[in-house]
Amino acid sequence: MNAFIRFYLLCAGIFLVFDLFWLLVVSKKMYQHFIGGLMGETKIVPAILFYLIYIAGVVFFVIVPGVEKGSLVYVLGSGALLGLICYATYDLTNLATLKDWPVMMTIIDLIWGMFVTAAASGITYWLNILLFGGNT
Template identity: 50%
Template sequence: MFQFIKLFLISAGIFLIFDIFWLIFAYNNLYKNHIGHLIGDFNIIPAVLFYIIYISALTFFVIMPSIDKQSIYYVIMAGAFFGLVCYSTYDLTNLASIKNWSLTVTIIDIIWGTFVTSTTATLVYLLVEKFGGK
């Protein structure tokens, strides 16, 4: 359990740093321009719940198995696939069900989710490999 918590905290820190910079950049340059009519007031509780659930799943389904397998290839590919599945679920559901949802946002957001998830998992894996911690 301690290993999971440690990996979760490292993953959360890395993911949040990337995602904060992304959201700062993408808010005005992407989201506001393409789906600004859908944006409401920010609600912190669902955001925190998303990060807890997402990072927990990333840790459990990608990072821990990658460490067990001792495979950089696995962590890169599994992280990318996990990000692709999760972000596609959200964005394609929105594209299918929300009037005037942006195809551009869908494509860019799926690419971002695939990248940030794989990168986060890979960085955590490399940190564990370099500093031990299994």
């Protein structure tokens, strides 16, 4: 199997488990509290597109270079940085353009983006070593 596809499938599964737990269990009440008036019905196609694109970026910019360098530290650091950049794009744009967008939710989302991207990247890196000997 092509390494990119292997990394993609591993990372997608891990990221999805983390993010579904976050969205359905941890943050559901927070979002309702902070932006309940803005929330509508979830549109599945844009959500799927986000995950497909985001995971491709994580694999391309974080996991592949980290595996090539043989560095978990690189994977965790660049995963956290990419998570910060991508989640900041969404949250800081909302903070800049939407009336009453909560600063606290922005901060929480930025921390979550850093954590989930670094964690999914790190676990993918580790599973690649465990299951495939660290090969690309």
